[in-house]
Amino acid sequence: MAAADPIDAEKLSIVILAAGRGTRMCNDRPKVLHELAGKSLIAHVLGLASSLRPTLLVTVLGAGMEDVAAEVRKLAPDGRIVIQDPPHGTGHALAVAAPALPESGAVLVLYGDTPLLTRATLEKLLERRARDGAAVTVLGMRPPDPAGYGRLRADPDGRLHAIVEHKHCDAALLASDLCNAGVLALAADRLRHLLDELPRQPENGEYYLTDTVGLAVAKGWSCSAVEGSWIEGQGVNTQAQLAKVAGFFQARRRAELMEQGVIMEAPDTVMLSADTAIGAGAVIEPFVVFRPGVTVEPGAVIHAHSYLEQARVGAGAEIGPFARLRPGAEIGDRAKIGNFVEVKNTRLGAGAKASHLTYLGDCEVGAGANIGAGTVTCNYDGFMKHRTVIGEEAFVGSNTALVAPVVIGERVVVGAGSVLTAYVPADALALSRVPQRVLEGAGARLRTRLAHEKMRRKS
Numbered sequence: 001m002a003a004a005d006p007i008d009a010e011k012l013s014i015v016i017l018a019a020g021r022g023t024r025m026c027n028d029r030p031k032v033l034h035e036l037a038g039k040s041l042i043a044h045v046l047g048l049a050s051s052l053r054p055t056l057l058v059t060v061l062g063a064g065m066e067d068v069a070a071e072v073r074k075l076a077p078d079g080r081i082v083i084q085d086p087p088h089g090t091g092h093a094l095a096v097a098a099p100a101l102p103e104s105g106a107v108l109v110l111y112g113d114t115p116l117l118t119r120a121t122l123e124k125l126l127e128r129r130a131r132d133g134a135a136v137t138v139l140g141m142r143p144p145d146p147a148g149y150g151r152l153r154a155d156p157d158g159r160l161h162a163i164v165e166h167k168h169c170d171a172a173l174l175a176s177d178l179c180n181a182g183v184l185a186l187a188a189d190r191l192r193h194l195l196d197e198l199p200r201q202p203e204n205g206e207y208y209l210t211d212t213v214g215l216a217v218a219k220g221w222s223c224s225a226v227e228g229s230w231i232e233g234q235g236v237n238t239q240a241q242l243a244k245v246a247g248f249f250q251a252r253r254r255a256e257l258m259e260q261g262v263i264m265e266a267p268d269t270v271m272l273s274a275d276t277a278i279g280a281g282a283v284i285e286p287f288v289v290f291r292p293g294v295t296v297e298p299g300a301v302i303h304a305h306s307y308l309e310q311a312r313v314g315a316g317a318e319i320g321p322f323a324r325l326r327p328g329a330e331i332g333d334r335a336k337i338g339n340f341v342e343v344k345n346t347r348l349g350a351g352a353k354a355s356h357l358t359y360l361g362d363c364e365v366g367a368g369a370n371i372g373a374g375t376v377t378c379n380y381d382g383f384m385k386h387r388t389v390i391g392e393e394a395f396v397g398s399n400t401a402l403v404a405p406v407v408i409g410e411r412v413v414v415g416a417g418s419v420l421t422a423y424v425p426a427d428a429l430a431l432s433r434v435p436q437r438v439l440e441g442a443g444a445r446l447r448t449r450l451a452h453e454k455m456r457r458k459s
């Protein structure tokens, strides 16, 4: 492609600004480590940045943000971290990163607390900058409530003259609803000239990144703006905004899954994680919660109020209602997990069933086995976890305790109410309960005796 290819990996550097402490989140957790759909805010932004395949990814953090630095190192091991100490505004943050940046190509600036942006929008921004040969190209948006956002002074064709912070806007500009989403792309060869000349704001001593536009225009360098969806520009500064952004994220992911053929009767009640994978034709009933790491194969049905985490559900399998799949649950094709069944670190073979009130932990269940109501794998002795193995086509009667480690062979039949502590070979019948006794007439005699006793106590 021509040299103007905006996402040419040779030429794109990305800087993520995340040095702000996020004091308005009102807790000890750094803002960008708050989770959105099972993933930290900074992980969302790093994932997006990486998807553009930049040659360089720089994250700007504040002093003492060690836990954030650890998350960034884990997710972007090839990226660089620079420390802005103390923070003096968004312009200063980019200036701190500038020595690490190459002098050619484009520099894209993202915020660590703006997780809803999409790759398509960023590509549009980068394409526009490359096409215009602009010193700065900014992402604009029209949020329903523009209070607090900087405003773009721009022509209808996207030519940009300045960004003016909300507090510095005159009435005419405030009436305009075209806001600065915060994302911008700069020409790397002009970035240093602009950053060197940023004025210090008299009221707070900060350097505003937004002032690069006015400076560039004054030098005769063109600047431009592209408009994106206001939802993508939503930032997180408070817990309430985090919840709102999470709502937008959920709506987007549900819509994507439904477009791919997933069936949801009440999508607004289904909670997804960023990595939830669901195959076409699967049915997700109301109030199902997907924590991270879940895959549901095509045609499976997840009944209402089930809760799944780090689990795989095979094609045509059925889960719930009110089932819990914990990490390591692997449910085979056409298998069935019914109500009030908890499954952890357990593989269920094809067509196996545990239909009611059961705990299967650290267990292997062969294909076609049937686990009766109230079966419990006693997998923990207070110190260590032990495995239970149940063979193919085995039938485990209701209310059975399987004291691990224990192996039940293929096609074994276990009598209801058994407590199994030792190996049962294939095709055996295992019974460990006390033999039944029947005392003719004794029930009637007992009732009479108890009725007399009650009368005696009353009188």
Ligand code: UD1
Pocket (backbone or CB within 6 Å): 017, 018, 019, 020, 021, 060, 084, 087, 088, 089, 090, 091, 092, 093, 111, 112, 113, 148, 149, 150, 151, 163, 165, 179, 180, 181, 182, 207, 208, 209, 210, 235
């Ligand atoms: C900024 C823009 C505003 C825009 C809005 C969109 C400026 C001056 N204003 O305002 O025009 O409408 O975003 O959300 O840029 N950060 C640092 N170091 C600092 C200061 C901030 O790394 O010294 C980081 C923050 O962690 C955050 C991002 O930069 O991720 C934005 O900072 P914030 O203080 O939220 O800027 P706004 O006042 O919202």
Ligand code: MG
Pocket (backbone or CB within 6 Å): 235, 237
């Ligand atoms: Mg902000």
